[in-house]
Amino acid sequence: MKVAFAGTPEFAAEALRAILSAGYAVPLVLTQPDRPAGRGMQLQPSAVKRVALEHGLPVDQPEKLRTPEQQAALAACAPDVLVVAAYGLLLPQAVLELPRLGCINIHASLLPRWRGAAPIQRAIEAGDAESGITIMQMDIGVDTGAMLLKEALPILPDDNGGSLHDKLATLGARMIIDALDKLRNGALPATAQPDAGVTYAAKISKAESALDFRLTAPRLANKLRAFDPFPGCSGSISGTVLKLWAGEAVDLHDEPGTVLRADGSGVVVACGSGALRLTQLQKPGGKRLPAADFLRGFPLAAGTRFELPSA
Incomplete structure (x- = not known):
């Protein structure tokens, strides 16, 4: 099974490492363009790009995925599935339909609670007792797709945004391998998200x-x-x-x-x-x-x- 990957920060890099360690073929890695960072504001590759280059994987860094030209590299590699984790770009319907088995996302909350950009921070800020990972089949909405796997993780009194991020990144990496193994064997049923309990984790502003x-x-x-x-x-x-x-x-x-x-x-x-x-x-x-x-x-x-x- 050919598993293309789309992600940007360390949370996603942890999942990519797990997919490679599990022996899956990764024909293409999508990640956001290099951004200026540090005191010198030099262009820096994303955490996902660094992992991809370490393993000699092809990398594509489109600004958007709206046009056929921007989608060309993904279409050319003909993946069976696209795994998405904290990519930072919206996927149009044409991209969602490209892989034979669709696109699956690693989301750092117990959906439908905390759909959106900052689920880890919003869960702690709200005083939630638990967080977790939901592996979901992506659709055109924002984190609205059907749930494939779900696992809770307690938020401890001394957890902060960094420690919870690291725990969820590890959990997400383990769960995506479980999901891919089940998907390959045709045993990954989907469950629609309930209408009750929806909350949105807005991007954090300065x-x-x-x-x-x-x-x-x-x-x-x-x-x-x-x-x-x-x-x-x-x-x-x-x-x-x-x-x-x-x-x-x-x-x-x-x-x-x-x-x-x-x-x-x-x-x-x-x-x-x-x-x-x-x-x-x-x-x-x-x-x-x-x-x-x-x-x-x-x-x-x-x-x-x-x-x-x-x-």
């Missing part, structure tokens, strides 16, 4: 990084976890933007944004309900540090106020 201390402390603690390591959260004091990386809700109360305490155990900031003890912070141009080390280079006094974002 504006969301700023913490609004008028929200509840548990909600902000979840957001800190969800946005670590990307894009991170922030707060401003007298025009200085600090990166805020980790914290926990505590039962203290005052005007939202007020620093109640700042010592080695953390920087305690009042919220709309309760308070947030910030335990890892970063000043401009500095490193991410535990609160005690941060305060040695950026002292904060009780009564200091974090600025509140515009409503």
Whole structure:
């Protein structure tokens, strides 16, 4: 069975490695064009492209897949199935119909909850008790296709966006091999997604990084976890933007944004309900540090106020 692959970041690269290790023939890898990154803003290949080149696989990097010319490489390799994981491009109907067995997607949520671009972060941000992987048959909608395999994974209290990403990437890589093996043997039944329980995981915007201390402390603690390591959260004091990386809700109360305490155990900031003890912070141009080390280079006094974002 010829398995073409479409994906871009490390989440997808983990699946591609598993497919290659399982011995499947991969006639083509689709990934997004190289993007500028790093201090020098040099063009950098995606994680998927690096894996493909290490294994000598043909790579195609179209900006879109809308035209016959952009679809030509995929059509020419005549795959039996196209596996898609965090590719970042919409697949038109013509592409969905190219492989003999269609296109199957590795989605990092328990569908129909958290369809869309940022399911890992949104699950943590919402305080979900579990996440998981759904292998689905792709259709023209956004993560609306029939479910082929589904497996849950608990979200632990100390999980953040990075740790949950890595766990789900490993789970997705295992599950896609199971799905391909079943597909090859003609034993991969599809189940339509239910209408109930649909939620959407919108792409994370930079504006969301700023913490609004008028929200509840548990909600902000979840957001800190969800946005670590990307894009991170922030707060401003007298025009200085600090990166805020980790914290926990505590039962203290005052005007939202007020620093109640700042010592080695953390920087305690009042919220709309309760308070947030910030335990890892970063000043401009500095490193991410535990609160005690941060305060040695950026002292904060009780009564200091974090600025509140515009409503």
